[in-house]
Amino acid sequence: xxxxxxxxxxxxxxxxxxxxxxxxxxxxxxxxxxxxxxxxxxxxxxxxxxxxxxxxxxxxxxxxxxxxxxxxxxxxxxxxxxxxxxxxxxxxxxxxxxxxxxxxxxxxxxxxxxxxxxxxxxxxxxxxxxxxxxxxxxxxxxxxxxxxxxxxxxxxxxxxxxxxxxxxxxxxxxxxxxxxxxxxxxxxxxxxxxxxxxxxxxxxxxxxxxxxxxxxxxxxxxxxxxxxxxxxxxxxxxxxxxxxxx
Numbered sequence: 542x543x544x545x546x547x548x549x550x551x552x553x554x555x556x557x558x559x560x561x562x563x564x565x566x567x568x569x570x571x572x573x574x575x576x577x578x579x580x581x582x583x584x585x586x587x588x589x590x591x592x593x594x595x596x597x598x599x600x601x602x603x604x605x606x607x608x609x610x611x612x613x614x615x616x617x618x619x620x621x622x623x624x625x626x627x628x629x630x631x632x633x634x635x636x637x638x639x640x641x642x643x644x645x646x647x648x649x650x651x652x653x654x655x656x657x658x659x660x661x662x663x664x665x666x667x668x669x670x671x672x673x674x675x676x677x678x679x680x681x682x683x684x685x686x687x688x689x690x691x692x693x694x695x696x697x698x699x700x701x702x703x704x705x706x707x708x709x710x711x712x713x714x715x716x717x718x719x720x721x722x723x724x725x726x727x728x729x730x731x732x733x734x735x736x737x738x739x740x741x742x743x744x745x746x747x748x749x750x751x752x753x754x755x756x757x758x759x760x761x762x763x764x765x766x767x768x769x770x771x772x773x774x775x776x777x778x779x780x781x782x783x784x785x786x787x
Contacts, residue, residue, distance in 0.1 A: 545704065546678060546681075546703065546704075546707060548678060548679075548680075548681065552677055552678070552679060553679075553680075556674050556677050556679050556710055557679045557680055557710075557713065560670065560674065560679070560710065560713060560714060560717070561713075561717055563666070564666070564714070564717040564718065564721060565717075565721065565724065567662050567666060568721060568725055569725075569728065569729065570662075571658055571659070571662055572725070572729050574658055575654070575655060575658045578654045578658065579651060579654070591754075591755060594620070594627045594628065594755070595628075595754055595755065595758050598620050598627075598628055598758045598759075598762055599758065601613075601616055601617070601620070601762065602761060602762055602765055605765050605767055606767065606768050606769060606770045607769075607770060607771070608769070609769060609771075610767055610769055613767050614767075617762055617763070617765070620759070620762055621759045621762055621763055626759070628755050628756075628758055628759035628762065629755075629759060630755050630756055663718070666714070667714065670710065670711060670714045671697075671711065674710035674711070674714075675697055675710065675711060676697060676698065676709075676710070677709065677710040678698065678703070678707050678708070678709060678710075679708055679709060679710045679713045680707070680708045680713060681704075681706050681707050681708065682694070682706040682707075682708060683706075684706070685705075685706060686705045686706055687705065688705060690705050691705050693712060693715075694706075694707070694708045694709070694712045695707065695708070695709050695712060696709055696711045696712045696715070697709045697710070697711040697712070
């Protein structure tokens with residue numbers, strides 16, 4: 542049977558709150574350091590144009606039912622035509638994102654700076670947490686959990702009799718590391734440099750390149766089932782007016 546623990550208020554004052562405050566301050570500091578280390582780049586006109594095409598095609602998909610069928614088919618053909626469509630990318634012309642990154646020294650240097658600004662603070666912070674706060678039960682989640690969450694929430698505690706809802710200090714560090722994105726978006730804005738999940742995807746090569754975005758938008762536009770809603774609105778308005786006249 543799982544044991545219930547009484548957490549000392551000193552753990553809250555000297556472990557839980559300082560760890561959370563330090564993680565927020567480190568995230569804000571990393572944002573400004575990354576901003577200072579970022580080199581000024583002139584945007585590529587082709588990439589900007591392709592990005593605007595993707596936005597326009599996305600708006601067409603969202604508002605497809607508000608234009609007549611003939612107009613929608615003409616616009617879809619303009620974007621997804623396999624001869625000269627704006628969203629069509631021939632198979633042999635899709636550039637390799639990794640080759641393009643290593644061919645540009647500025648892009649490779651920026652990638653290295655971003656990775657260093659992520660790895661070094663995380664390594665130092667984890668060493669600090671592991672040295673000073675290892676073995677503490679820092680908090681308790683106010684709802685029951687299954688045993689599958691034990692490895693995630695009780696990292697550093699080797700007691701199987703403790704209830705799963707208790708969170709160790711090391712697990713609290715990881716929860717703050719990957720769970721403060723919403724807070725950073727409020728403090729620093731949506732385009733902030735503290736999204737560790739996105740950076741890890743970039744480091745492992747899972748980034749979403751522009752040709753893939755064009756192809757995905759083309760596929761999404763091709764499968765749109767058009768249903769013009771204006772005649773329905775007219776019939777509905779006519780029915781409402783007839784009720785008012787009666």
